[in-house]
Amino acid sequence: MGRAPCCEKMGLKKGPWTSEEDQILTSFIQKYGHGNWRALPKQAGLLRCGKSCRLRWVNYLRPDIKRGNFTREEEEAIIKLHEMLGNRWSAIAARLPGRTDNEIKNVWHTHLKKRLKDHTTTTSPTRSSSNSTSNVTSQFADEPENLNYPQPSSSDVSSSVTEVSAALSTDQDTIVVKGENMELSETFPDIDDSFWSEALSTDNSSVPLQFPRASNDEPILEFPIIKNDSEEFGFSFGLNMDDGMEFWYDLFIRTGHGGTPELPEF
DNA sequence: AACCCTCACAACCGCGATGAT
DNA sequence: TATCATCGCGGTTGTGAGGGT
Structure with a gap:
């Protein structure tokens, strides 16, 4: 080399x-x-x-760099993402628009690591199993292998598919995704990093998505909304299938008007 | 005022990954 | 397939600012 x-x-x-x-x-x-x-x-x-x-x-x-102090929301997001991704600063930066990996790395070493250390000496965190197939209420998975955002090919999912609906209430801080059994499909869409931005940048108010079927009709996910500067909000979520497969996705939406945005119906 | 210490952040270094030939 | 050039990432260092003594 x-x-x-x-x-x-x-x-x-x-x-x-x-x-x-x-x-x-x-x-x-x-x-x-x-x-x-x-x-x-x-x-x-x-x-x-x-x-x-x-x-x-x-x-x-770079013109799209956001200068200035990190907001509390950004710091919380970094902590959670670091828990998910470890020291993969560029991966973390990719989920925090306007922030660089270097900046995030610095803020981690100078503020957050210390804060987290102080916090963990006073509390003993509990973790939920990432293999749970129902009522997944934790925000993020524990195991690093969950974090590779696997891109299932069409052949990976050939049996059952569920549409997932999501709704955002303006007076709550969590978002609930509910899986509903829908018609079967032979295919699963390939989803890459550009998918969400492309889908959400269109004028369509709905995004046609199909996910593997959940094990029941109960809400399959519940997680906090990550907001920053009121300009963007979003979430990361994963689906634990009853056959053991797991899929992880990010969704961030830029609102641009400072208000609580409305989530498009899937 | 001078010195020391800590913090914050920009920049560098070394390495692995990747693409080109 | 092997080699080389380049890129991108993560770890580390250098340095200036600010505060305390």
């Missing part, structure tokens, strides 16, 4: 970025994009290595 030569050996600059460098990098990327980080600094006229440019852009200059 090859390794790129160290930028120091190439006579390139290290250390804090100047505002001039920021300006050059930003305007270059806005004009030409960042297809090749290694070639970028040379093309842009920066005495930096591509790695440094990439880091600066990703962690600081």
